[in-house]
Amino acid sequence: MGRPRAFDVDEALDRALRLFWRQGYEGTSLSDLTEELGINRPSLYAAFGNKEELFRKALERYVEHHLILYREAFAKPTAREAMEHLVLGLADAQTLPRGPRGCITVQGALVSGEAAAPIQKELAARRLAGEKAIRERLEQGQRDGDVPPHVDCADLARYINTVTQGMAVQAATGTSREDLRRVARMSLAAWPT
Amino acid sequence: MGRPRAFDVDEALDRALRLFWRQGYEGTSLSDLTEELGINRPSLYAAFGNKEELFRKALERYVEHHLILYREAFAKPTAREAMEHLVLGLADAQTLPRGPRGCITVQGALVSGEAAAPIQKELAARRLAGEKAIRERLEQGQRDGDVPPHVDCADLARYINTVTQGMAVQAATGTSREDLRRVARMSLAAWPT
DNA sequence: TGGATTGTGTACCGATGAGTACGGATTTAC
DNA sequence: GTAAATCCGTACTCATCGGTACACAATCCA
Numbered sequence: 510m511g512r513p514r515a516f517d518v519d520e521a522l523d524r525a526l527r528l529f530w531r532q533g534y535e536g537t538s539l540s541d542l543t544e545e546l547g548i549n550r551p552s553l554y555a556a557f558g559n560k561e562e563l564f565r566k567a568l569e570r571y572v573e574h575h576l577i578l579y580r581e582a583f584a585k586p587t588a589r590e591a592m593e594h595l596v597l598g599l600a601d602a603q604t605l606p607r608g609p610r611g612c613i614t615v616q617g618a619l620v621s622g623e624a625a626a627p628i629q630k631e632l633a634a635r636r637l638a639g640e641k642a643i644r645e646r647l648e649q650g651q652r653d654g655d656v657p658p659h660v661d662c663a664d665l666a667r668y669i670n671t672v673t674q675g676m677a678v679q680a681a682t683g684t685s686r687e688d689l690r691r692v693a694r695m696s697l698a699a700w701p702t
Numbered sequence: 703m704g705r706p707r708a709f710d711v712d713e714a715l716d717r718a719l720r721l722f723w724r725q726g727y728e729g730t731s732l733s734d735l736t737e738e739l740g741i742n743r744p745s746l747y748a749a750f751g752n753k754e755e756l757f758r759k760a761l762e763r764y765v766e767h768h769l770i771l772y773r774e775a776f777a778k779p780t781a782r783e784a785m786e787h788l789v790l791g792l793a794d795a796q797t798l799p800r801g802p803r804g805c806i807t808v809q810g811a812l813v814s815g816e817a818a819a820p821i822q823k824e825l826a827a828r829r830l831a832g833e834k835a836i837r838e839r840l841e842q843g844q845r846d847g848d849v850p851p852h853v854d855c856a857d858l859a860r861y862i863n864t865v866t867q868g869m870a871v872q873a874a875t876g877t878s879r880e881d882l883r884r885v886a887r888m889s890l891a892a893w894p895t
Numbered sequence: 896t897g898g899a900t901t902g903t904g905t906a907c908c909g910a911t912g913a914g915t916a917c918g919g920a921t922t923t924a925c
Numbered sequence: 926g927t928a929a930a931t932c933c934g935t936a937c938t939c940a941t942c943g944g945t946a947c948a949c950a951a952t953c954c955a
Binding site for chain 1: 723724725726728729730731734804808809812813814815818826829830857858860861863864865866867868869870871872874875876877881884885888889890891892893894
Binding site: 896897898899900901902903904905906907908909910911912913914915916917918919920921922923924925 | 926929931934935940941944946947949951952
């Protein structure tokens with residue numbers, strides 16, 4: 510009941526996500542947001558709380574979407590194939606034709622002033638969560654016998670995660686999708702034997 | 703002649719550098735700077751121009767200092783040894799005991815709003831310059847015969863640069879020096895044979 | 896000792912930051 | 926048709942942003 514919303518919440522979140530992704534949390538002002546979303550300020554606050562909550566909700570959508578890629582990759586029969594699918598998928602996701610480049614967990618607030626510290630920490634935690642997921646898939650591979658027993662899965666996971674985060678920086682620099690995919694493939698040459 | 707400066711310009715630049723490095727260009731306000739440097743605003747403007755020029759001058763010092771590491775590494779007899787020295791040296795430089803973590807060319811302004819776009823582009827250009835320097839050392843190795851002729855030096859340089867930039871993200875996440883050095887060493891396992 | 900010159904300190908500027916008060920518009924329930 | 930509920934839009938709040946005007950202090954040269 511009451512007057513119905515004149516905008517679609519999910520579409521607004523997607524637009525906010527893309528803006529935060531492209532300009533970072535600190536680099537995106539509320540004026541940028543209201544202009545991009547076509548929503549005026551009080552409506553935005555009524556729907557999403559404040560700037561920080563809006564970011565968190567947009568981030569949630571991003572993460573949910575990316576979980577699909579991780580699950581898809583981890584379903585591959587071997588850890589090696591899983592990682593290949595993952596890094597190549599991330600290369601694509603970080604160079605979407607009409608999307609911002611890189612990954613919002615990296616570009617969102619790699620560093621920041623004091624005001625944005627909670628967001629910075631949240632993103633760092635998300636990056637660590639990705640690394641943990643990779644490590645667990647590698648450990649599964651070890652149990653399955655397709656990853657040599659002498660391999661330290663934490664180290665290997667950290668390495669793979671580092672490469673994907675470096676790819677996010679490269680994407681921001683303007684590296685093409687093809688070049689990024691080459692980087693992803695080369696990184697797998699370090700795979701233990 | 704005239705009243706002498708009450709502060710040391712180089713020390714002020716170093717302090718500014720560390721602040722920008724830790725909080726990013728957008729995340730660092732002039733109030734942060736004047737407080738950290740112990741200099742009041744007009745003195746800062748008289749000495750360095752404005753915020754953007756101050757950043758550029760601080761960046762210049764950073765880059766000059768890092769050139770030492772690059773030169774040191776590139777002087778190694780083989781390209782492989784050069785890259786090993788470089789990535790391990792960067793692992794150390796990105797986890798200085800009492801310094802900001804990561805690399806200012808990554809943390810300074812990976813993304814930004816419109817106002818900081820010139821700084822963002824400047825940093826992207828510096829990252830590309832690092833990649834170019836690596837590529838040229840690899841090509842030298844190819845001429846010297848210690849890098850196989852079939853290797854695409856541009857691809858290999860991009861991969862190495864990507865790893866070092868990923869290390870900067872990891873450093874911001876809190877990864878220890880030892881773990882970062884392990885990542886650096888693992889990345890060399892992808893070296894072509 | 897007195898200009899000329901340069902740096903310092905206070906106190907300010909206009910613009911923009913995030914966030915909100917409030918009245919009018921639009922809907923549902925009765 | 927009217928009351929209750931929700932949303933929209935204008936116009937504001939206060940704090941902070943980067944940047945500066947101007948008076949005063951400290952030095953050098955004559």
